[in-house]
Amino acid sequence: MRCRECETHLQSYLDHGLTGAVLAAVKRHLGRCPACRQTLDERRVIPAVPALQVAEWTPPPGFVERTVSAAARTEHRLPCDDPRRAGRRMRLILGGLLAATLVLWLVPGSRRPLGHVPTLLANSTTGWLADVAMGARYRWVPSGTVSGDPQVLREGERVVASPRMSVGPVDGTSELLLDPQGERWAANTPNAADDFILAAYLLTHPELDQNLKRAEKALSSANRAPQFTLYRAEAQREALGFAEAPAMPRPLLLGVLAEGEPVGVWSEASQRILATLASLGADGVPGRRGLLEQAERFGARLRDQGESTRDILAGAQMHLTAGVLARAQGSPAPPDLDAQMRRSTAVLNLEVSTLPTPFTAAAGRWVRLQLRLACGAGAAALAAALLLAAGLLHRLCYLRQHAPAPLRLSRGQWAGALELWVAMLVVVAAAAGSEGVLLVPPAWVLWAPAIGLALISFGLLAAGGRHARSLGLPRFSLAGWIDQMVEEPSFRLSPRWDYVRRGWLALDWRLAAASLGLALTLQLGLVANYRVAESRPSIADPIAHARQPFDEAMRAAETR
Amino acid sequence: MVEPVPHPTAATPTPFLGAEAGGFEELVATFAPQVGRMLSALVDDPNVVADLAQETFVRAWRAQDAFRGGQVGAWLGRIAVNVARDHHRAGWQRRVDLVDEPPPSAACRDDEPEVIWLRCEAAQRIRMAMAKLPPRQAEVVRLRFLLGESYVAIEALLGVPESTLRSRVKVALQELRRELADYFEERAS
Numbered sequence: 001m002r003c004r005e006c007e008t009h010l011q012s013y014l015d016h017g018l019t020g021a022v023l024a025a026v027k028r029h030l031g032r033c034p035a036c037r038q039t040l041d042e043r044r045v046i047p048a049v050p051a052l053q054v055a056e057w058t059p060p061p062g063f064v065e066r067t068v069s070a071a072a073r074t075e076h077r078l079p080c081d082d083p084r085r086a087g088r089r090m091r092l093i094l095g096g097l098l099a100a101t102l103v104l105w106l107v108p109g110s111r112r113p114l115g116h117v118p119t120l121l122a123n124s125t126t127g128w129l130a131d132v133a134m135g136a137r138y139r140w141v142p143s144g145t146v147s148g149d150p151q152v153l154r155e156g157e158r159v160v161a162s163p164r165m166s167v168g169p170v171d172g173t174s175e176l177l178l179d180p181q182g183e184r185w186a187a188n189t190p191n192a193a194d195d196f197i198l199a200a201y202l203l204t205h206p207e208l209d210q211n212l213k214r215a216e217k218a219l220s221s222a223n224r225a226p227q228f229t230l231y232r233a234e235a236q237r238e239a240l241g242f243a244e245a246p247a248m249p250r251p252l253l254l255g256v257l258a259e260g261e262p263v264g265v266w267s268e269a270s271q272r273i274l275a276t277l278a279s280l281g282a283d284g285v286p287g288r289r290g291l292l293e294q295a296e297r298f299g300a301r302l303r304d305q306g307e308s309t310r311d312i313l314a315g316a317q318m319h320l321t322a323g324v325l326a327r328a329q330g331s332p333a334p335p336d337l338d339a340q341m342r343r344s345t346a347v348l349n350l351e352v353s354t355l356p357t358p359f360t361a362a363a364g365r366w367v368r369l370q371l372r373l374a375c376g377a378g379a380a381a382l383a384a385a386l387l388l389a390a391g392l393l394h395r396l397c398y399l400r401q402h403a404p405a406p407l408r409l410s411r412g413q414w415a416g417a418l419e420l421w422v423a424m425l426v427v428v429a430a431a432a433g434s435e436g437v438l439l440v441p442p443a444w445v446l447w448a449p450a451i452g453l454a455l456i457s458f459g460l461l462a463a464g465g466r467h468a469r470s471l472g473l474p475r476f477s478l479a480g481w482i483d484q485m486v487e488e489p490s491f492r493l494s495p496r497w498d499y500v501r502r503g504w505l506a507l508d509w510r511l512a513a514a515s516l517g518l519a520l521t522l523q524l525g526l527v528a529n530y531r532v533a534e535s536r537p538s539i540a541d542p543i544a545h546a547r548q549p550f551d552e553a554m555r556a557a558e559t560r
Numbered sequence: 561m562v563e564p565v566p567h568p569t570a571a572t573p574t575p576f577l578g579a580e581a582g583g584f585e586e587l588v589a590t591f592a593p594q595v596g597r598m599l600s601a602l603v604d605d606p607n608v609v610a611d612l613a614q615e616t617f618v619r620a621w622r623a624q625d626a627f628r629g630g631q632v633g634a635w636l637g638r639i640a641v642n643v644a645r646d647h648h649r650a651g652w653q654r655r656v657d658l659v660d661e662p663p664p665s666a667a668c669r670d671d672e673p674e675v676i677w678l679r680c681e682a683a684q685r686i687r688m689a690m691a692k693l694p695p696r697q698a699e700v701v702r703l704r705f706l707l708g709e710s711y712v713a714i715e716a717l718l719g720v721p722e723s724t725l726r727s728r729v730k731v732a733l734q735e736l737r738r739e740l741a742d743y744f745e746e747r748a749s
Contacts, residue, residue, distance in 0.1 A: 038726060038729075038730070041733065042704075042705070042729065042733060045733045045736050045737055045740070046686055046701075046705045046733075046736070047682065052682075052683040052686060052687070052705065052706060053706065053707075053708060054597055054600050054601040054706045054707055055597075055600075056593060056597060057592075057593050057596030057597040057599075057600055057609065057613075058593060058596075059592040059593065059596060059610070059613070060610050063588075063592060063610060063613070063614070064585055064588045064589050064592065066614060067588045067592075067613075067614045067617045067618065068584060068585050068588060070614060070618050071584060071617065071618045071621035071622075
């Protein structure tokens with residue numbers, strides 16, 4: 001007996017209406033067929049009575065005509081072209097991005113004002129992330145604190161001395177850090193120009209030097225001396241023309257080794273600065289005036305708008321240093337020194353908008369916007385990664401139940417995927433823009449909004465023209481174009497993909513792709529930054545390395 | 561807007577996927593009884609079945625690009641299931657009202673009172689108990705016991721594997737058994 005036949009007898013079996021051979025056959029079949037046993041159990045609860053069965057349904061009169069006319073009134077369209085669904089999706093994406101940006105703006109904003117971007121962040125957002133990941137400690141200086149004296153060591157505090165404190169909230173990265181237990185010393189001066197400023201302070205502030213001496217003593221008593229070494233060069237003190245400075249127990253700090261690794265690396269910029277100083281000093285021009293002249297030249301280039309933002313920053317740092325040195329040496333300062341220092345502080349705070357030219361004002365606003373966008377993109381990527389996990393889980397469950405369908409998407413889905421891909425490009429471009437904004441000439445930065453606008457326009461067009469229509473842009477439907485190009489029936493939506501067509505799942509799938517791309521981009525940025533960090537030259541002999549530009553400059557001055 | 565393209569591998573003999581309304585009309589006339597019967601199993605209120613059937617065909621018309629050939633009946637069935645789900649979702653309040661007194665099926669209407677009681681009392685109680693089940697279970701139970709569909713057919717309709725369907729029915733039956741406990745006692749006595 002087969003299942004089908006057995007099923008017809010089950011109700012009679014339950015009602016004790018079976019006899020003889022049929023009863024035996026049904027019993028035999030039930031003994032070996034679990035499916036029929038389950039059906040029997042079902043019948044015990046729900047008997048197969050005709051009253052329970054749904055009767056035949058006959059359409060009411062005029063049903064066909066009404067249905068046909070109702071269908072004729074409805075526009076025939078693809079699911080992805082449903083404007084309500086598309087609107088919901090767009091609102092969801094934009095809302096998510098906005099919420100993520102707001103969260104990043106508001107939550108850490110109270111403690112980490114983004115206006116005070118550390119130098120590393122100014123150079124590269126991923127560099128900042130990498131530093132944080134590697135355990136670097138930053139001290140975030142509150143806005144507007146411009147005091148006259150450097151902060152001096154207080155027992156139990158991590159910050160020993162922050163040379164930047166005296167000149168205002170510059171970036172907070174150039175700090176001497178001291179663990180309260182004396183476990184670890186590090187002069188965290190990733191920017192070479194910061195080294196120079198630190199050196200200038202050590203030249204002029206004996207109390208800082210006292211702190212350094214105490215640190216050295218503590219370390220040597222703990223047999224940690226090799227981990228922290230200060231290199232000095234008495235000769236360069238004279239070369240720089242600081243010999244007559246009133247308080248100068250410690251000469252120029254050239255390099256700092258923390259745990260055997262050079263931390264303060266002399267960049268090309270600082271070598272240039274020092275070489276300039278040396279040559280000016282050799283010519284008999286006081287160092288500070290040379291610095292001011294150099295800074296003036298930077299300012300002129302800034303006005304010409306031809307230099308990169310990095311040069312702007314370097315110029316501002318030189319302004320500041322020169323001013324600080326002039327004050328420390330008690331020399332008569334130029335009349336506009338205070339104004340220059342204020343301006344330079346503003347530049348280093350990325351408050352470029354306080355500078356007089358309209359260009360710098362716009363650049364400042366753009367820099368801030370980019371930084372915020374980059375942070376927002378990071379949060380959006382995190383949110384999207386969560387969605388990705390949920391989507392993948394769902395997908396796995398689905399694939400476990402069904403044979404995987406061939407990858408056939410409808411035109412609407414292709415267009416939708418393209419749309420999202422373009423949107424992702426825009427976000428990545430915004431993040432990349434914040435990466436490069438301080439490294440590329442400002443004129444390039446001004447192109448970024450135009451490029452972004454073009455990308456968004458293309459995305460709107462790719463989305464089937466529905467957003468384009470609402471914005472009054474020329475109507476061009478990429479979906480329609482693909483439709484014309486591809487007459488292939490296999491291009492159509494498979495019923496297996498039915499679930500993809502439902503709004504939130506479709507969103508899931510596309511957001512998953514977008515978030516993956518975004519995460520990959522950020523990751524690549526991190527890797528690239530590490531590459532850059534690794535490619536820095538390792539300095540075998542810091543003294544010789546630091547002396548090199550001086551010696552060359554001196555030789556050049558002598559031959560002149 | 562993208563114009564519909566006739567599908568070469570469509571199983572229907574009529575030009576359903578064409579722009580001509582004639583093919584669509586024939587399709588509605590052919591499949592309306594089947595769709596209507598399925599919907600009357602899935603919803604309690606017989607007055608909305610015609611509306612839902614019309615909605616099913618209108619959706620099929622709109623989504624005809626998504627049809628990749630094969631059984632038109634099964635495709636319409638899947639749409640009908642979605643229409644019924646939307647109906648339950650939209651008319652949640654109305655559905656709660658109906659839990660108390662689902663209308664009797666046609667077989668229970670035009671008969672002698674004793675016969676109605678004997679034959680239809682059980683059915684009426686079972687339908688009331690079914691209306692209290694969670695939507696996912698109720699869907700399967702209705703298709704299985706009110707429509708008399710096989711598990712294979714329900715799997716094709718709902719896109720849920722047979723094993724899951726069987727376990728859903730099992731859980732639902734336990735619930736029904738609990739709900740109908742007094743009825744079983746009555747019948748046993």
